[in-house]
Amino acid sequence: MxxxxxxxxxxxxxxxxxxxxxxxxxxxxxxxxxxxxxxxxxxxxxxxxxxxxxxxxxxxxxxxxxxxxxxxxxxxxxxxxxxxxxxxxxxxxxxxxxxxxxxxxxxxxxxxxxxxxxxxxKLETLHQGEDFYSAPAVSDSGRQLAWISWHLPDMPWVSSVLWLARVDDDGMLVDARPVMPFQSPTRACVQQPVFVGETLYVLSDHLGWWQPWQMDENRSWRCLDDTQADQASAPWQLGECQHLPLPEGGWLRVRYLSGIGGLWWQPDRDALPQQLGTSYVDFRCLTRQGDRAYCIARSSDRLDAVLSVDMETGQIHVLAGGEKPFDEVVLSSPEPFRLPESEETAFVVSGFYYPPVRSQSGQTDNAPLVMIAHGGPTAMICPVLNPQVQFLCHQGFAVAEVNYRGSSGFGRDFRLCLAGQWGVLDVQDIECAARHLVSEGKASAQAAFMQGRSSGGYTALMALVSSAYFTAGVSQFGVSDPERLRAMTHRFESGYLDWLLGSFEEVPDRWRERSPLMQADRIQQPMAFFQGGQDAIVVPEQTHRMATAIRANGRESFVQVYPDEGHGFRKASNQADMLTQLAVFYRQCLQR
Structure with a gap:
């Protein structure tokens, strides 16, 4: 900022x-x-x-x-x-x-x-009647206001609408109306409107990718970059900015390719685009003041950094952060991988593999493998520095993170193909990735673990429900009872589960089949649960019921609750304790 x-x-x-x-x-x-x-x-x-x-x-x-x-x-x-x-x-x-x-x-x-x-x-209501709002943007004259809205049951990465209104002398909106990219309504996700002068720019995926568009005075749309790559991430939060149109037709944008975010800069409309900051793998929160832009940048081997970008030269300067995380500690470097193309799907699944950190030969074919499912599930994995991954690599484990079907950053079709298929496609892709890495000599065929946070915890549980491939599983504040979560979840995600699993009223049998709690008797391997005591999304009761059901089936389950944490662990002491407990659990499973 x-x-x-x-x-x-x-x-x-x-x-x-x-x-x-x-x-x-x-x-x-x-x-x-x-x-x-x-x-x-x-x-x-x-x-x-x-x-x-x-x-x-x-x-x-x-x-x-x-x-x-x-x-x-x-x-x-x-x-x-x-x-x-x-x-x-x-x-x-x-x-x-x-x-x-x-x-x-x-x-x-x-x-x-x-x-x-x-x-x-004094608070004044400018607009109401839509279910959700985000991203208000003011034109340079102050006479135009743009914003985004969407309606239940959609999520903002499924379908959203760009609005535009005139602002009168009293600051109230006049002639507010939605602006569609085509004459006929097209379901699309629009995000991050921004003005340069009175010209509006926005990111829209109505052609399959989050691409930058310019709107002229007649409200017609013109694509500024038809590269088939997402130039934004899924809008889970308000206030994100990953593109900055500049005067004289220039711009600064983030572009995601194979799970890596690149920062691209074009100083004016006649210049060739250049990639900046190639040592970083993700960029967020772009903002501009005068002739300088600022952003948060993330890398694979350093802490997050605050960058300054000279808009005339493209020169980057680190203002804060960017330090090496540990003194004299060797880090495991991410290695990108892709699964072989399959006749069953038109999509290529990819991810990042982290070899175990060893001081000797560097052999990996005997290393136990930990597969990590990201949360969301409409999120994505970039190969950013992750202390949890590095800790496991230093404990002798190989680790892999997968951008399974349904992840963002790979186009609209890839992102939406998880509809009705949660607990199936994500599980299939991660197990296929594990088998592929083993076949490539990257890990042992004798021990593969599965873990995930939030919705990734659900994927881990469903992996153990549907497959005997994994040695054990770990759920970090993960969903185990989708039906109960549906009844209790907050308004933002109140239609999300019906999108992920199908309408509860229309396919109740599918909900039971995809409920880890209902299918607990099929889990034959040990499970560990890490839970926040103040979690209002996945409440502690849900985790305790799941662990109890596994024990009732004669199988092992371990539960660690942190009373002062919510949905995600923020305190360093709790994070360190969880890692210690996690390593103990995996070691015990290896010794059986």
Whole structure:
């Protein structure tokens, strides 16, 4: 986040688990906290938040994690004051409207969401009636406003709509209407609208990939880059930006190829695109201030970095972060792999393999293999530095992460083919990947483990339900009872399970067949569960019921609950304990 007030970002504090605001040190390099560690910043809109920090010319606005209210922060003095006092609601997707010196935000309460403006403590509803809102964007004149909306049961990566409205002298919207890419309605996902002057740019996948489009005065669409590659990730959170149109027809964009994000820059419309920062594998939160752009960059062997990009030369400078994570410790480097093409599917499944870290011959064909299913399941794996992966590699395990069918970053068709097939295609692809790596001499044929977080935990459980290939499984706050989750889940994902498994009312038998809890008697291998005691998405009761059902079948199940964690472990002490317990569990399974 950048403005005349400076450059700001969020860093997770390992002791408290809070997201704290950081800024540049006085030297212009390195990170220092802006405030004492009492103000955690996090939005809970849609359960996954996003857009919790916003920069105005002389101040910041942030959403405090516990109250979910917006606070005004003066960087020069450190003075913090409340902007909202709305205990019934939470906020996200903050955007500063400089023309009217007001905040734009998504407000969420028990009745739904609204697009709102907040000025001098007064809240005004700009638009309502849609189920979900995101990404408000203001034109340079302040006379146009664009945003994204979508309706249940869709998720924002299945179908969403771009809206455009005029803004009157009082700041209210006039002639608000959806803008479709073609005359006839086309189901597509549109995201990240942004203006340069009065020209609107957006990313849309209506031709099969998230590609950049420009809208002219007649609201006709023109594709700016027809490369068959996603140039955005799935919009789980608000406030994301992975493309920056620039004056004179230039741009800065992220492009995903084979699970790796590249940063591409074209200084003007006549120049040839250049790839920048090739040592990094993913880029997020692009923003611009003057002639410089800023972003968060991730790599395979270093900590996340805050980068500055000179828009005239393309030169990159590391402002903060980017350190080596461990002194004198050898890291396992990711090796990309692809599964052989199959007549059964038109898609090529790929992933990243991490060999065990050894001091001797480097042989891998006797190494036990840990397969990791990413969460979402509409998410993706990039080969970024993952301490959990590195820990397992240093324990002598080979590790592989798979972008199975249904992952984002590989086009719309690949992403949507998991509809009705959750617990089948993801399981098939990961088991095929394990067998492929073993056949290539990358791991032992005698011991393969399966683990995953959240929906990846569900995939791990279903792998052990449907196959005897895996030696044991690990579920980290994973789904074990989809029917119960459907009844309890938050509004954002209330239609997601019916998309993943098929309508519960139409195919109830499929739900039972794809329920790990209902199929617990088919699990013959040991299972370990790691659970947050405050998890409101996968509640502890669900995990305990699953573990009990496995024990009732005479099989082993281990449960570790962290009372102070939610859906995902934030405190370093809990993460370290989980890794220790994980290694013990795997070693015990190998000794049987």
């Amino acid at each position: 950048a403005s005349q007030a400076g450059v700001f970002w969020l860093e997770s504090d390992p002791a408290s688990g809070l997201n704290l605001i950081h800024t540049l040190a006085e030297s212009g390099e390195g990170s220092v906290p802006l405030l004492p560690d009492t103000l955690g910043v996090r939005s809970q809109v849609n359960g996954y938040g996003g857009g919790a920090l916003c920069a105005a010319p002389d101040r910041l606005f942030a959403i405090e994690s516990s109250s979910q209210q917006i606070y005004d922060i003066m960087p020069e003095t450190g003075i913090v004051s409340a902007v909202t006092d709305d205990a019934s609601a939470c906020f996200g997707g903050l955007v500063w409207d400089r023309h009217r010196e007001r905040l734009l935000a998504v407000r969420e309460d028990a009745d739904g969401q609204q697009l709102v403006a907040i000025r001098q403590g």
